[in-house]
Amino acid sequence: VIIITLAVTLTLTLRHNTDQLKPIFIDRCKKFSRNDCEKIWDVFKQAYVGKDPCEVPMEAYDPLIAAAPFKPQCNRMMFWSKTKNLVHKFTANRDCFLTLEDMLLGSVLDGLTWCGKEGSSETFTTGCPGWSECENNPVRSFWNRASAALADVACGDVTAMLNGSITTPFSPTSVFASIEVKRFNATKMKRLNVVLVTQKNAVTNCTNASLKDLQKELDKGIKYNCTEVTEFQIEECSDHPEKPCGSCW
Numbered sequence: 433v434i435i436i437t438l439a440v441t442l443t444l445t446l447r448h449n450t451d452q453l454k455p456i457f458i459d460r461c462k463k464f465s466r467n468d469c470e471k472i473w474d475v476f477k478q479a480y481v482g483k484d485p486c487e488v489p490m491e492a493y494d495p496l497i498a499a500a501p502f503k504p505q506c507n508r509m510m511f512w513s514k515t516k517n518l519v520h521k522f523t524a525n526r527d528c529f530l531t532l533e534d535m536l537l538g539s540v541l542d543g544l545t546w547c548g549k550e551g552s553s554e555t556f557t558t559g560c561p562g563w564s565e566c567e568n569n570p571v572r573s574f575w576n577r578a579s580a581a582l583a584d585v586a587c588g589d590v591t592a593m594l595n596g597s598i599t600t601p602f603s604p605t606s607v608f609a610s611i612e613v614k615r616f617n618a619t620k621m622k623r624l625n626v627v628l629v630t631q632k633n634a635v636t637n638c639t640n641a642s643l644k645d646l647q648k649e650l651d652k653g654i655k656y657n658c659t660e661v662t663e664f665q666i667e668e669c670s671d672h673p674e675k676p677c678g679s680c681w
């Protein structure tokens with residue numbers, strides 16, 4: 433009896449796991465008024481199901497990016513690093529800028545965890561490797577691939593909101609530095625506008641050493657500009673969406 437109970441509980445737990453991600457994915461996807469969400473889910477799933485969760489490279493998501501490509505949003509694209517909550521409050525409240533997480537794939541998978549298992553066709557949402565546990569995990573590889581795809585189509589004037597409360601706002605290990613900046617292309621992109629978010633006791637300003645590295649990394653021909661903006665100003669703008677986009681900094 434004990435063994436049967438354990439077996440049943442285990443089976444139910446696994447089934448439960450399997451069913452968790454898909455409804456969230458489909459639900460969030462439908463908010464973008466698309467009728468191919470089931471198709472996108474199937475392509476997404478192929479990237480990691482049945483695989484060792486430490487052996488899912490970025491390229492596994494190539495078919496997903498091809499099925500739901502990023503539309504270039506010239507002059508409205510907002511990249512960021514270490515400013516997640518602030519930047520998303522800002523972009524959610526007004527129409528000036530769009531981050532990856534405001535677009536279909538980023539929005540659908542933001543905050544979620546998933547992985548597969550060798551010899552299984554299921555999707556798991558618990559017991560998956562953490563961000564740094566192994567490099568080629570399904571979650572990290574997705575964000576790397578999606579970030580690369582978005583950076584590939586960056587065009588016109590591009591903005592990046594960086595954190596001026598840390599000593600290295602342009603951190604070499606961040607997705608922004610290690611993937612996005614490397615793919616910005618001067619044939620499409622005119623300028624990078626850094627918005628450095630500062631607080632009262634700012635430890636960093638636009639003369640920061642890591643920002644010098646950022647300028648060196650940029651494709652020749654992309655112009656660069658940096659503006660120090662207080663967190664209060666950004667909050668003010670988030671709370672007052674009627675203010676024109678150009679008035680926030």
Ligand code: APR
Nearest residue numbers: 510511512513514515516532563564579606607608609612
């Ligand atoms: N552990 C867990 N999650 C992490 C980790 C980590 N060590 N590092 C990054 N992440 C995930 C988290 O979801 C985190 O909120 O990436 C997010 C952003 O991490 P940051 O270091 O703040 O920024 P960065 O690595 O530069 O990535 C942001 O990538 O999402 C794209 O286009 C987006 O420009 C943006 C950039």
